[in-house]
Amino acid sequence: MPSKSGNHQALQLSFPYLYSNMASPLMSTNTKRRQRIENKKKKLAAFLDIAKLNENDRRKQQENKTGDELKCVQLDENGLSPSKKIKTELENIGPSGKTKLSGQEYIDLKKVLKERKNKILQVPKFQLRDMGEGATLKVSLDSRYPLFLSDIQHLILYSQIGVHSPYSPARWCSLEKYNKLDTVLLLIVENLSLYDYEAFESHFPFCSSTFDHKIEILSPFAYSDDIVKELSMVPLSATQMKRLIHEYGTLEEATKHCNEIFNTFHHYFPIDQGNVNENTNVNSVLPSSDKFDRTRLLLSGWQMVEENFPLPIKGLMERKYSDYTLTKNKYKKVTKNSPLIAVDCEMCKTETGDLELTRVSIVNEQHQVIYDTLVKPQNRIVDYLTRYSGINKKMMANVNKQLTDVQKELRKLLPNDAILVGQSLANDLHALKMMHPYVIDTSVIFNVSGDRQRKTKLKILANEFLNVQIQSGNKGHCSSEDSLACMKLVQLKLKKHLYYGDAVMNSIYTQPRAYPDLGTSSYALSMWKQCVKSGNTVNLIAQNDTLDKYKYYLDKNLSGEIEKIECTKVESNVDVVEQLNETMNQFQLNVGHLKVELDDLGDTPKTETFKIVDQWVEQLHKTVSQPTLIMVVFTGRKDGGNGVCFIHLKRDFIT
Numbered sequence: 256m257p258s259k260s261g262n263h264q265a266l267q268l269s270f271p272y273l274y275s276n277m278a279s280p281l282m283s284t285n286t287k288r289r290q291r292i293e294n295k296k297k298k299l300a301a302f303l304d305i306a307k308l309n310e311n312d313r314r315k316q317q318e319n320k321t322g323d324e325l326k327c328v329q330l331d332e333n334g335l336s337p338s339k340k341i342k343t344e345l346e347n348i349g350p351s352g353k354t355k356l357s358g359q360e361y362i363d364l365k366k367v368l369k370e371r372k373n374k375i376l377q378v379p380k381f382q383l384r385d386m387g388e389g390a391t392l393k394v395s396l397d398s399r400y401p402l403f404l405s406d407i408q409h410l411i412l413y414s415q416i417g418v419h420s421p422y423s424p425a426r427w428c429s430l431e432k433y434n435k436l437d438t439v440l441l442l443i444v445e446n447l448s449l450y451d452y453e454a455f456e457s458h459f460p461f462c463s464s465t466f467d468h469k470i471e472i473l474s475p476f477a478y479s480d481d482i483v484k485e486l487s488m489v490p491l492s493a494t495q496m497k498r499l500i501h502e503y504g505t506l507e508e509a510t511k512h513c514n515e516i517f518n519t520f521h522h523y524f525p526i527d528q529g530n531v532n533e534n535t536n537v538n539s540v541l542p543s544s545d546k547f548d549r550t551r552l553l554l555s556g557w558q559m560v561e562e563n564f565p566l567p568i569k570g571l572m573e574r575k576y577s578d579y580t581l582t583k584n585k586y587k588k589v590t591k592n593s594p595l596i597a598v599d600c601e602m603c604k605t606e607t608g609d610l611e612l613t614r615v616s617i618v619n620e621q622h623q624v625i626y627d628t629l630v631k632p633q634n635r636i637v638d639y640l641t642r643y644s645g646i647n648k649k650m651m652a653n654v655n656k657q658l659t660d661v662q663k664e665l666r667k668l669l670p671n672d673a674i675l676v677g678q679s680l681a682n683d684l685h686a687l688k689m690m691h692p693y694v695i696d697t698s699v700i701f702n703v704s705g706d707r708q709r710k711t712k713l714k715i716l717a718n719e720f721l722n723v724q725i726q727s728g729n730k731g732h733c734s735s736e737d738s739l740a741c742m743k744l745v746q747l748k749l750k751k752h753l754y755y756g757d758a759v760m761n762s763i764y765t766q767p768r769a770y771p772d773l774g775t776s777s778y779a780l781s782m783w784k785q786c787v788k789s790g791n792t793v794n795l796i797a798q799n800d801t802l803d804k805y806k807y808y809l810d811k812n813l814s815g816e817i818e819k820i821e822c823t824k825v826e827s828n829v830d831v832v833e834q835l836n837e838t839m840n841q842f843q844l845n846v847g848h849l850k851v852e853l854d855d856l857g858d859t860p861k862t863e864t865f866k867i868v869d870q871w872v873e874q875l876h877k878t879v880s881q882p883t884l885i886m887v888v889f890t891g892r893k894d895g896g897n898g899v900c901f902i903h904l905k906r907d908f909i910t
Contacts, residue, residue, distance in 0.1 A: 605634035
């Protein structure tokens with residue numbers, strides 16, 4: 256047992272700070288304080304004694320254990336005892352429970368993992384965006400928004416030329432590593448519809464189980480267009496349009512002297528093409544106030560779809576727009592002298608929870624209000640929305656005019672070739688429950704944000720470009736004031752240039768920039784020719800008359816073969832499939848066009864026809880190399896019914 260003096264010496268070495276402070280002041284402190292310090296010293300001394308004893312015990316136990324082990328342990332061939340061996344093995348096991356690698360094994364594994372990672376990064380990927388998801392058959396019929404065949408066209412273009420494509424499929428899907436695809440296969444099955452698939456899905460077992468995405472598409476038959484034309488023609492982008500005008504003077508001249516440009520004017524509305532000479536718009540003089548043709552500001556068909564305009568398309572007419580009406584039974588062809596008519600509507604909230612029309616105002620090019628009326632909603636008003644609509648209870652007290660009355664009056668008032676002007680005009684037409692073919696939307700042609708997805712408010716546009724304050728105060732909007740502002744904005748743009756007031760197209764409103772949606776849908780270039788400009792090859796296989804259509808949209812003069820585009824004419828659908836099986840792995844883009852005759856779809860052979868088509872698809876899927884983007888399009892029927900597009904990316908799954 257250590258001596259007491261020894262303990263004090265040890266404590267003094269261990270706790271010098273305590274002893275240094277107790278040396279001189281200890282004599283001057285009172286008795287209680289001295290007693291506390293003495294007690295602390297005793298406790299510390301006892302703690303030190305216990306610690307030393309514990310340390311001695313541990314040392315003896317370790318010595319005894321080591322001695323016993325040395326008596327009984329036999330070393331292995333490497334000179335390691337079992338405990339040492341176990342310890343070494345444990346040190347070589349990683350957190351995952353697997354043996355750690357070292358040396359060449361580690362280097363080899365690291366190389367394999369790097370190669371696997373690079374391989375994964377190079378695999379093409381396809382997925383739908385929100386717009387595409389909203390068109391899939393998983394969505395209920397009432398909530399589904401079909402895509403256009405032109406949307407499929409944009410995906411094909413992007414799969415071939417990527418970022419150089421004039422149009423991107425980004426609004427509805429994404430395709431990563433498009434340049435790593437071995438090939439793209441498009442199989443068109445004409446005259447089969449979405450109904451045929453959904454009603455007889457059990458007869459399409461391969462398509463149903465293999466294809467990841469099944470998307471409803473609007474059949475070109477619904478708006479009296481041709482399948483091959485809709486797929487083959489790519490509307491001119493602003494850049495292409497500028498180049499052609501610079502080279503030929505006008506687009507009309509370009510169509511006469513250039514085999515690559517086509518006049519593709521078509522519409523969903525009943526337009527009388529015979530009452531206007533096709534050169535009328537070319538030779539007529541622009542209005543004195545206009546610097547360019549006002550028809551260049553019209554929204555194209557797909558723009559109207561994107562902006563949610565009501566359109567008289569088969570299927571949608573029965574589903575969504577059954578109580579809508581056209582502004583005219585028949586329309587004249589629009590020209591550079593067609594009248595501008597500005598429209599604005601105000602709505603109130605009714606007991607159904609919907610917004611219903613309560614006021615409509617119309618202004619002409621002379622800034623005269625030619626129509627302005629209040630309208631009694633069909634249902635009881637629960638919120639006048641005065642802050643926005645400018646409508647209050649007192650104003651509506653004696654109003655008896657119904658929506659149907661307004662529709663009749665507007666059908667009489669509007670000219671057959673009127674161009675309707677408005678801010679977010681689709682909302683006004685939905686409120687009126689009317690459809691019109693020629694529209695200019697100030698929220699599209701004007702933009703100060705530089706982002707197409709962000710619409711600039713009419714109040715801001717009026718202040719920025721007209722130096723006019725509208726929608727001020729707390730009394731709400733005035734539809735006649737708003738429609739007049741829209742008219743003035745369009746007229747101002749016509750006095751300046753096509754890109755005036757558009758930050759997307761125009762840097763500080765002076766220097767034009769290329770942007771596709773301000774090109775023109777009335778003129779187009781061949782998609783197939785654009786696909787081969789980057790060095791790719793195209794394989795077109797169809798029956799006699801159908802292939803002639805494809806060849807026309809390659810070269811409208813049918814002057815000869817087109818380099819890098821192989822056109823194969825066959826006699827039957829079976830020949831199309833067989834020819835595809837033999838050749839499709841030799842080309843970057845393959846198109847096979849099957850035409851199922853309507854006579855073959857009677858009650859008796861119908862299911863057999865469906866099974867055969869499904870077997871053809873399975874056969875092509877097995878033959879094509881990977882990775883390959885495969886699309887099968889049922890185009891819909893001429894007598895009604897939309898189509899469906901099946902999409903599948905055939906590729907290796909890396910494990």
